[in-house]
Amino acid sequence: MLTKSSTELVRQRNSVLVLAALRRHGALAHTEISDSTKLSSATISAITADLEKAQIIEKSEQQATTGRGRPRVLFRQRRDCGYLVVVIISSDGVQYSLVDYSGRLIDRFSEERSHDPAGAERFVASIREGLSRILARSKLPQEKVLLISISSKGLVHPTEPALVWSPIFGSKQIDFGSVLRPDWQAKIILGNETQLVAAALGAHEENTRPAEFRSLAALSLGHSVGLGIVRRTGQGEREISAPNFGHMLHMANGGLCRCGSKGCIEAYAGFYAILRMAFEVPLDTIPAKFVPVAELDKIAAQARQGHRMSAFAFRQAGVALGNGLSRMLSLTERMPIAITGPGTRYYDLLRQGVEEGLGQAHVVRMEGMPEIRVVPDEPNLVFEGHLDRALSVIDQDIVMSGIQGAD
Amino acid sequence: MLTKSSTELVRQRNSVLVLAALRRHGALAHTEISDSTKLSSATISAITADLEKAQIIEKSEQQATTGRGRPRVLFRQRRDCGYLVVVIISSDGVQYSLVDYSGRLIDRFSEERSHDPAGAERFVASIREGLSRILARSKLPQEKVLLISISSKGLVHPTEPALVWSPIFGSKQIDFGSVLRPDWQAKIILGNETQLVAAALGAHEENTRPAEFRSLAALSLGHSVGLGIVRRTGQGEREISAPNFGHMLHMANGGLCRCGSKGCIEAYAGFYAILRMAFEVPLDTIPAKFVPVAELDKIAAQARQGHRMSAFAFRQAGVALGNGLSRMLSLTERMPIAITGPGTRYYDLLRQGVEEGLGQAHVVRMEGMPEIRVVPDEPNLVFEGHLDRALSVIDQDIVMSGIQGAD
DNA sequence: CTAAATTTCTCGACTGTCGAGAAAATAATT
DNA sequence: AATTATTTTCTCGACAGTCGAGAAATTTAG
Numbered sequence: 001m002l003t004k005s006s007t008e009l010v011r012q013r014n015s016v017l018v019l020a021a022l023r024r025h026g027a028l029a030h031t032e033i034s035d036s037t038k039l040s041s042a043t044i045s046a047i048t049a050d051l052e053k054a055q056i057i058e059k060s061e062q063q064a065t066t067g068r069g070r071p072r073v074l075f076r077q078r079r080d081c082g083y084l085v086v087v088i089i090s091s092d093g094v095q096y097s098l099v100d101y102s103g104r105l106i107d108r109f110s111e112e113r114s115h116d117p118a119g120a121e122r123f124v125a126s127i128r129e130g131l132s133r134i135l136a137r138s139k140l141p142q143e144k145v146l147l148i149s150i151s152s153k154g155l156v157h158p159t160e161p162a163l164v165w166s167p168i169f170g171s172k173q174i175d176f177g178s179v180l181r182p183d184w185q186a187k188i189i190l191g192n193e194t195q196l197v198a199a200a201l202g203a204h205e206e207n208t209r210p211a212e213f214r215s216l217a218a219l220s221l222g223h224s225v226g227l228g229i230v231r232r233t234g235q236g237e238r239e240i241s242a243p244n245f246g247h248m249l250h251m252a253n254g255g256l257c258r259c260g261s262k263g264c265i266e267a268y269a270g271f272y273a274i275l276r277m278a279f280e281v282p283l284d285t286i287p288a289k290f291v292p293v294a295e296l297d298k299i300a301a302q303a304r305q306g307h308r309m310s311a312f313a314f315r316q317a318g319v320a321l322g323n324g325l326s327r328m329l330s331l332t333e334r335m336p337i338a339i340t341g342p343g344t345r346y347y348d349l350l351r352q353g354v355e356e357g358l359g360q361a362h363v364v365r366m367e368g369m370p371e372i373r374v375v376p377d378e379p380n381l382v383f384e385g386h387l388d389r390a391l392s393v394i395d396q397d398i399v400m401s402g403i404q405g406a407d
Numbered sequence: 408m409l410t411k412s413s414t415e416l417v418r419q420r421n422s423v424l425v426l427a428a429l430r431r432h433g434a435l436a437h438t439e440i441s442d443s444t445k446l447s448s449a450t451i452s453a454i455t456a457d458l459e460k461a462q463i464i465e466k467s468e469q470q471a472t473t474g475r476g477r478p479r480v481l482f483r484q485r486r487d488c489g490y491l492v493v494v495i496i497s498s499d500g501v502q503y504s505l506v507d508y509s510g511r512l513i514d515r516f517s518e519e520r521s522h523d524p525a526g527a528e529r530f531v532a533s534i535r536e537g538l539s540r541i542l543a544r545s546k547l548p549q550e551k552v553l554l555i556s557i558s559s560k561g562l563v564h565p566t567e568p569a570l571v572w573s574p575i576f577g578s579k580q581i582d583f584g585s586v587l588r589p590d591w592q593a594k595i596i597l598g599n600e601t602q603l604v605a606a607a608l609g610a611h612e613e614n615t616r617p618a619e620f621r622s623l624a625a626l627s628l629g630h631s632v633g634l635g636i637v638r639r640t641g642q643g644e645r646e647i648s649a650p651n652f653g654h655m656l657h658m659a660n661g662g663l664c665r666c667g668s669k670g671c672i673e674a675y676a677g678f679y680a681i682l683r684m685a686f687e688v689p690l691d692t693i694p695a696k697f698v699p700v701a702e703l704d705k706i707a708a709q710a711r712q713g714h715r716m717s718a719f720a721f722r723q724a725g726v727a728l729g730n731g732l733s734r735m736l737s738l739t740e741r742m743p744i745a746i747t748g749p750g751t752r753y754y755d756l757l758r759q760g761v762e763e764g765l766g767q768a769h770v771v772r773m774e775g776m777p778e779i780r781v782v783p784d785e786p787n788l789v790f791e792g793h794l795d796r797a798l799s800v801i802d803q804d805i806v807m808s809g810i811q812g813a814d
Numbered sequence: 815c816t817a818a819a820t821t822t823c824t825c826g827a828c829t830g831t832c833g834a835g836a837a838a839a840t841a842a843t844t
Numbered sequence: 845a846a847t848t849a850t851t852t853t854c855t856c857g858a859c860a861g862t863c864g865a866g867a868a869a870t871t872t873a874g
Contacts, residue, residue, distance in 0.1 A: 069851025362654035475872035476820025
């Protein structure tokens with residue numbers, strides 16, 4: 001059921017457009033905003049006047065006097081308009097970042113994380129503390145924090161900020177919304193880590209070649225395996241999703257996975273699975289909780305020196321990934337695949353298997369191999385993805401909430 | 408990149424809303440449209456006046472005098488506003504239907520279809536003839552046909568009306584757009600058959616329980632295996648997609664499929680595959696082009712009487728379907744699955760395998776079995792799906808093209 | 815024949831976008 | 845120093861659209 005349109009909605013959408021242009025290009029002059037959004041100069045005047053009165057944007061002081069004519073006056077976001085807290089949960093710690101409305105990092109610290117799988121309550125308590133701490137350090141009033149953007153590996157709920165399944169806590173559901181809402185009036189959003197990598201790569205694609213970009217998948221290789229998909233919708237927005245790729249069935253009755261099921265992709269392509277295969281441990285062995293990267297580096301070195309079983313382990317992992325990707329491509333459309341995460345350092349060993357696994361599917365035989373890029377610096381992409389998503393949510397919310405001028 | 412909004416766009420969207428209400432509920436009075444769309448009475452007056460002037464809707468003559476007060480005047484679509492041709496390509500023939508703007512069937516006939524796989528050119532020629540014929544029979548001027556909506560099994564191009572892969576013609580691409588555009592000024596759209604089944608079921612769901620409906624998958628079982636997915640987008644529209652499910656990889660290096668690849672789902676769950684398995688023919692045997700349903704009925708009867716290999720063949724087919732569905736669910740979200748097509752008559756034999764196949768995946772163990780419904784009357788659903796999709800496309804196009812009053 | 819009820823239509827207020835041109839502010843030129 | 849060209853920003857009136865309120869229309873009930 002579509003919902004009705006009104007003139008006020010038009011203003012909202014166009015205001016978001018103006019804010020998005022400012023996000024993409026930095027400080028812009030009146031005429032530049034007009035060019036970028038295709039809105040008329042008069043409309044830009046009206047919208048910027050509103051946004052300025054509401055203290056969301058401000059006129060920039062320094063006007064780089066360019067040639068003759070009346071000098072431009074640049075608009076930019078007011079940094080103090082609101083703040084964003086980014087919480088990145090990784091396997092060995094939690095990183096808290098405070099970011100202002102313009103996207104500038106203000107404060108950041110990390111905390112160790114206990115690996116006690118039973119400590120879900122303690123874990124969320126530590127997150128609450130971490131959030132209080134970053135707020136206290138900033139000396140900002142709490143209501144200035146407009147959004148808390150959390151990411152983790154695992155399966156996130158499609159609508160609520162809740163972790164449905166995670167590598168550490170399993171099916172013990174963690175609902176950040178209900179935990180944080182008593183303390184915080186900020187909106188809380190949760191994203192899968194690889195989903196945010198996809199968001200960042202998608203934003204980048206759309207900036208560099210806006211005409212071509214349709215969709216893209218990010219595949220993160222590490223202790224666990226994650227997939228994020230970003231695609232452009234009919235309305236021109238980017239939609240990101242985080243399938244349960246690591247635990248998609250690779251092979252019925254296959255190797256035992258950390259999740260308790262058999263035959264998941266991760267049970268062949270996760271770090272622990274490669275280790276298990278290389279050491280010829282039976283596939284129904286309960287997997288190691290955690291594998292030091294050094295361990296895997298050693299196996300990789302052996303594989304590169306011709307050790308059969310080590311090379312085979314990587315190859316099998318590649319096949320599992322390739323098969324899984326082929327299934328993803330069967331269900332969606334042809335799209336480039338960006339491989340990221342610590343596992344990229346073994347991509348030389350995985351590649352052949354990936355291509356073999358992809359090549360076994362009808363789609364790939366028909367449409368050809370998808371473009372595969374290796375993009376190693378995952379942590380940066382995760383943070384960029386947070387910013388991309390969170391700041392546009394903030395822009396939306398600010399505009400939706402109705403713009404009132406301050407006295 | 409989002410595009411700017413304007414007041415004219417508001418009118419367009421709201422006009423579409425009015426036409427959609429008329430589609431859903433039939434002839435409606437001024438006040439009823441207002442209730443249904445939440446638009447104010449004044450706006451309804453303005454929009455209906457425009458649409459009436461443009462000869463798209465008309466005031467209905469018969470006013471069912473209900474109680475006292477000024478009698479209602481009902482609006483309805485003008486049947487002669489435009490026409491739609493529905494072309495349903497099935498394995499044994501092509502059905503042509505002429506439908507008026509209100510969705511009423513005016514004329515219909517079917518033609519036999521040659522099974523010559525080399526005859527792609529002859530086939531498209533026969534479609535051109537069929538279209539000419541249905542137009543000639545109607546004695547309508549050609550420009551009154553606003554849309555030609557074609558459906559087939561196989562893989563359709565995401566944006567163009569072109570068949571990328573089909574069971575009969577394989578990878579020989581058939582571009583209906585380039586073939587028909589010289590003759591017809593009508594817009595041409597192509598849909599996968601199961602995609603349209605999903606569209607019809609989705610429309611039905613949204614009519615019966617509009618609040619709950621999020622997404623739904625239709626699985627069509629027959630000589631080939633098709634999947635259609637319908638889901639509601641953020642804007643409240645329904646989006647339909649047709650993945651290449653039948654040729655998604657079920658098992659690496661598995662049975663030989665009609666498509667030439669190995670291990671496709673269809674190579675286990677297509678009719679020919681069940682036959683092959685039941686007769687213990689080697690799995691690398693080149694599959695039969697066509698299996699009479701009577702043949703499969705015989706095997707089903709044997710299976711029901713306890714014949715081991717026949718029962719096993721159906722079970723294996725079920726497992727392939729279940730595994731595939733579990734993979735689909737891993738990549739999307741939990742959704743009900745409607746099973747349709749001639750294969751539904753064997754669902755008693757398939758069920759156990761389907762559930763076994765589904766149960767092997769982590770998603771299903773975590774979220775539970777998806778709801779599975781058996782919906783046998785596929786042909787009706789396909790036609791309904793055509794109407795649902797095509798008429799709303801026509802409504803869109805009419806409104807977009809700018810509404811001018813007739814002299 | 816009048817009053818009540820119900821629906822449709824119309825008017826003025828409001829919000830929004832747009833094009834054109836005025837106003838502002840600087841650099842180049844005389 | 846004054847003038848002119850140039851460029852940008854701002855403002856005004858026209859136009860498109862929605863909405864609420866109430867007028868007009870038209871039927872039934874009493």
